[in-house]
Amino acid sequence: MARKARVKSTSGIYHVMFRGVNRQDIFHDDEDRMKFLEILKKYKEYAGLVVYAWCLMSNHIHLLLKEGEEGIGATMKRVGVSYALFFNWKYQTSGHLFQNRFNSESVEQDDYFLTVVRYIHQNPVKAGMVGRVEDWRWSSCSGYYDQPCFPEGLLERSRVLQMFSPDASIAKEKFREYNEQTNQDECLEDYPFKRRRLTDEEAGHEIKEILGTREIAQVKSLPKDERDIVLRKIKSIDGLSQRQAARILGIPPSLVFKV
Known part of the structure; x- marks a missing residue:
């Protein structure tokens, strides 16, 4: 069966998700997560990406970004291939790491743009992995909360904060309130895998x-x-x-x- 064509975003902004083949973990330790973010930063600079939000879970990744000088498909392929090469080298494995091509949706409206940011940051909370969004080290939430955020220079937060207020301190306060609201957000709904980590x-x-x-x-x-x-x-x-x-x-x- 032919693959469904990716919907082209008129805004250039996409919610992107990578997931491990057969639900396998794609991160086994902090070095793996740091490596993925370093690769993402490398191709941000190479292609002129704008990265608004991310969250690295154990077997999938959420990104909210704006494509740069090349199409989103080409840049995400570079990111995925580079990380898979590192992973297979480190763990002495071979074959595909990610399930098919990455999944994505076009983000056109400001209200949905903010919904995706919140959805991404709340992923670990809804999965039962942490109690608060700020407790998950491997998302962009810490950068919005003026906490250390690895790697430096990856996150572009000004667009998000300016949507709440031109005053930086007020914007951060209002964003935090929004970011932590209880909600029933559903993004990339065709993604079938939602699970709680077993004890x-x-x-x-x-x-x-x-x-x-x-x-x-x-x-x-x-x-x-x-x-x-x-x-x-x-x-x-x-x-x-x-x-x-x-x-x-x-x-x-x-x-x-x-x-």
Whole structure:
């Protein structure tokens, strides 16, 4: 089936999302997240992107940006390929990291532009990973709240803040109130994957269901082919990260990543 053509934004602004193939984690540690943001900054400068908001989750990424001197598709391809090369080199894996091409929607209206910013910042809260938007280190929220925001020079916040007030202090106060409002925002609604991270106890129960008569402690001693089959099934558990699975199974994370 032919891919659906990407809708061209008349404003040049897009809400973009990358997600891991087969729901796999695309970030395993802070170095991974820092590397992705460094790559994004590199291509921001190369192509003249304007980056208004971002959030890096465990297996997907949200970005709100304005395309620069080349189409958004070309720039996002550069970003995705560069990060996948780093990831595969670091974890000694191969193959696709991201599921198909990136997903996107055109952002044309000011009110929806602000909705997307809030939606992106509230992603970790709605996923149950933190209690407050400012507690998630890997989003642009900290930059809007005058807190340290890595990497320096990536975030362009003036457009957002000026939509609340020409006075900087008032704008920040009003933005914070808006950014933390309880809401039912839905953006990129065709994205089917919303899940809560499992606790270790819940994950252990799900793993035992897959193992049947086997014990968790026996997995690391299984022959490689048999172990790989089991690990593929375990990796499909909703809400279970690959690093969490490795910890519960008592095996090196690299064994899980490579399957």
